Amino acid sequence: MTGTVEGGAAPRPAASPRDTSGQKREGAVRERLYLYDTTLRDGQQTQGVDFSVEEKLRIAAMLDALGVDYIEGGWPGANPTDSGFFGRVGETRARMTAFGMTKRAGRSAANDEVLAQVVGAGTGAVCLVGKTHDFHVETALGITLEENLENISASLAHLAGLGREALFDAEHFFDGWKANRPYALACLAAAVDAGARWVVLCDTNGGTLPAEIGEIVSDVIAAGIPGDRLGIHTHNDTETAVAGTLAAVEAGVRQVQGTLNGLGERCGNANLTSLIPTLLLKEPWASRYETGVSREALAGLRRVSRTLDDILNRLPMKQAPYVGASAFAHKAGLHASAILKDPTTYEHVDPAAVGNARVVPMSSQAGQSNLRHRLEAVGLEAAKGDPALGRLLELIKAREAQGYAYDSAQASFELLAREELGLMPRFFDVERYRVISERRRNAKGELVIVSEAVVTVTLPGPRQTTSFYQNENPTDQQDAGPVNALAVALAMDLGPYQDFIAGWRLVDFKVRITGGGTEAVTRVILDSEDGEGRRWSTVGVSANIVDASFNALVDAIRWKLVRDGARA
């Protein structure tokens, strides 16, 4: 019963087998570890975070591709977004899971309307949280210990009877075990006996330290709950959530709960973005356990982490383990020179394994060779030692100090490089732009928003053209605003280049205010697409948000023109 990859009496999630090429070692049979992601549920309890239905769908797709076994999508019935998500999410390889709570006292599971909505989402798995700490039962819920046991039993049995995979989140379990061990264990047993596939030991207020977690898990297993029915759910209030999770696995649990980027209530949940690489790359984990995440998927982890930050408009944590921009940045001179001799001197894993890259100080030789590689990647040649490389590195450093971010705007990087290397045609100059946003009542007395843009451009000849665009919308409808108006006006008459920019359109717009207070600077990153299926990103920086947007727009057009070999 202590899990081999195959067999074991407990039912396994009916997910498709995942690609585990490269993961099995000769002669070693590894135990299956199940990853349960609660980014969309517990992660939604992060202060300042909220998901739209579209964002939940996008994140769920990323999680599914990553290879987690369970995706806890939310609490159906608790709010329109969660209900909407479950209504629209399609088939996933991961087991989609609805979250809720055990039934109220004094009614049957079938007659609890909150539970009915959870079940009504129709997911393959349902996870219900319930009390296991006597103090909470009596104080927070105001019911008897027996009633609580009955709530757990009846609720889990209800799920099992409906043919769902049933999970029980044992809330405040570690505090409950410390306060009243027999009762806490009885709660777990009630869930297992009622048909729960998993009971998840939750350190709900994040106050239990790793050594305690290990001891308590060992006791739970010794008391008769098998490890391959046990999950662990920690919070980071003492900065030990990841270590607590590892201690629990070491003691025998086989399901790990967490969130991407350590999102979650208060200080966050156990950070899957840190746990997954450790489980796949570090010993003794890599040899002993197997998850649903392949090495290929792991190499996409940095991108997953960054995409989630983008979706939520959260600043990426530079110092995040494994995936942070600084995770493999070697600033100390001693380290940087040793690294050049042998990367393993200061790196505990290969950055490429998680889709990250080594960073060395810009001014070093290694900085220049990185740059030459990046230039080659966009078809630009620069000889080793070319003084333009040094100048370009300095220019990038200076721009980034001003607020530019080229790692998220590769097209702007390319334009900068081309200019420095003398490989950028002039195309056109913008003499002037003017954009107006207005809210007023129209002739019919309806409240409308008007966006209007005028752009004057100098083309080859030379000659000037001026374009005008206006858009009026009732306030409750889509009005793409000043940036869209500028984009339309700018692209309206580019003379000889007009055919080259056909098909160009903006598809995304990200704004970040960097610095702060009187030093605040706005960085805008625009994503463009064209008829040929290309997608590229450009950046603009200014204290004025419209000006920053405009600069990014001009870069977007110039990139397409130069890439398509536009000629006057």
Next chain:
Amino acid sequence: MTGTVEGGAAPRPAASPRDTSGQKREGAVRERLYLYDTTLRDGQQTQGVDFSVEEKLRIAAMLDALGVDYIEGGWPGANPTDSGFFGRVGETRARMTAFGMTKRAGRSAANDEVLAQVVGAGTGAVCLVGKTHDFHVETALGITLEENLENISASLAHLAGLGREALFDAEHFFDGWKANRPYALACLAAAVDAGARWVVLCDTNGGTLPAEIGEIVSDVIAAGIPGDRLGIHTHNDTETAVAGTLAAVEAGVRQVQGTLNGLGERCGNANLTSLIPTLLLKEPWASRYETGVSREALAGLRRVSRTLDDILNRLPMKQAPYVGASAFAHKAGLHASAILKDPTTYEHVDPAAVGNARVVPMSSQAGQSNLRHRLEAVGLEAAKGDPALGRLLELIKAREAQGYAYDSAQASFELLAREELGLMPRFFDVERYRVISERRRNAKGELVIVSEAVVTVTLPGPRQTTSFYQNENPTDQQDAGPVNALAVALAMDLGPYQDFIAGWRLVDFKVRITGGGTEAVTRVILDSEDGEGRRWSTVGVSANIVDASFNALVDAIRWKLVRDGARA
């Protein structure tokens, strides 16, 4: 030798006894744990961090007041800032420590000019890093294993001979122990025999997990290096630096190295801001160990953490354990209602112990009882069961589905509540606004950005006023843009309310594009401040970024007016 508070043959730092009132339990003698802060040295290796001499002095004073035992101030001679710092820092209760490396091979300790500068700073303690991993000795340094041992011996003996407290940082110790245990142990023994007060086991590349650290520390002690001579220095590359430190203490080390706010190379050092509260407030640490940090100093920890962020112009980590703004923020409805009954239900320590406070943000997840408390806190009464409460919760839910976020915009929440409860005066209506952003050449031919706003407002009477504001700036200067122009125009003539909005100003502006593609909606959150030192946040949502900003502006003004009891 396994340290009691008094006695033990090893010399103790000559620091003044610290206030330990309240820390000694009846009958229990606790072991002394020494805190060694390397914010000013290892923390300086954080990407994007650079200290000036003044900043180092300021931080050193904070560290001294906090109660750490050692302050590693930098590497004298390595750069002007470090040398300058040691030249100017005065007396501290903590032992000021200079950092450097063991001497080079082929010369005596007295003749090594790099070491001479380290010693020349005249500090009471000196910490030298040296190799203990055979691979590094041979590959990175290119010397023999014997030569390295001699470097360690001679360097530490040199320090002891000069009457300094000598520390040895055993670089890459855990990897070194795994690769060649006898050699790694021999390096430690060489340092101790030469007179080192402390040997610090460093997990330099951050790849050693807590369980391994515990085992290896136990082995080192069993091999004859006493625990009260041992220190631990971890890095956060697997997000277990804090846990690894605790594991080492549990195994017997008595010096803990780390940085404030987890600064440091790559993913940072062990975070003292998380470790110190755990050591003072959590069991078994609080009962077993005593540090130089008093409960009074601990209550200032949040301020210390925030001040350091301010000095370095780094965004504070909202989710930081203990001291983060969200560390005691209870968003989930279940949590928030239980908290009202008893805070210990969801808090593992009292936030006040670290200078922090509980937060219950209003959002769609909050329940009716939270809502009533929140309203009471702003002076609004609503009876239990008042139907307005239910309507208000539904309204918040619906607005959040549209893109509003109230947990980061509590002032807008309050306005919404007031309107629903019929407690919101009308003040003024905006009939129309118009804002222009333009880039053109002025009469002198310079490129300038112009922001211009016109706002028409209906005031009590009724009468209308129209205000106009224009701002022209060269493109390389601050131009706060369209939102600032609207704010100025809007606040220019509010008739009878004019005095009430004196002192209002915008201090921060955050933009988030939620949804995506054709569903995209822009959410703007504005932070305002006024002459009374209040700070409040408001939110605006629209497809048009200017319109979203304007809505947040209007809320900002209305909040101040209603809070200050403005009358026509």
